[in-house]
Amino acid sequence: MTETPTPDAAFARLDATIASRKGADAASSWTAQLLAKGPEKCAEKFGEEAIEAVIEAVRGDRARLVSEGADVLYHLAVMLAARDVSLADVAAELTRREGQSGIAEKATRSDGGGEPPR
């Protein structure tokens, strides 16, 4: 029986794969092709994929949302890698934030944090 991987394991493997594609042969790797086009193109791709995920989230098709969610996370990781940021860096930031309520964090901002989400 195949076990469902933990998000930690899946993201760590993705991080390592994407790092290994920096400077790799673009002919055989989509990631290498994207990275070769530069951070701006990677960011544009991430934006497109994010919009596709938004559409599926609004539609409410669970399977399509899982698929688009995977596209978004992969393209986020590529966009980050293009600026030498890893998923491990982001995980460290998320870990730092654990236990801090978003409401409490907003209240510490000099501008008072603005309006709550509508």
Ligand SMILES: N=c1c2ncn([C@@H]3O[C@H](COP(=O)(O)OP(=O)(O)OP(=O)(O)O)[C@@H](O)[C@H]3O)c2ncn1[C@@H]1O[C@H](COP(=O)(O)O)[C@@H](O)[C@H]1O
């Ligand atoms: N997770 C992904 C992953 N998700 C999406 N993609 C590719 O991203 C591309 C998205 O291209 P498009 O925008 O044209 O696709 P699309 O959004 O479906 O297109 P439309 O809906 O607009 O038609 C496709 O070629 C997908 O295959 C991915 N390519 C690679 N990975 C991972 O990266 C690893 C290394 O891949 P390579 O770098 O290709 O070896 C793979 O083993 C995977 O683990």
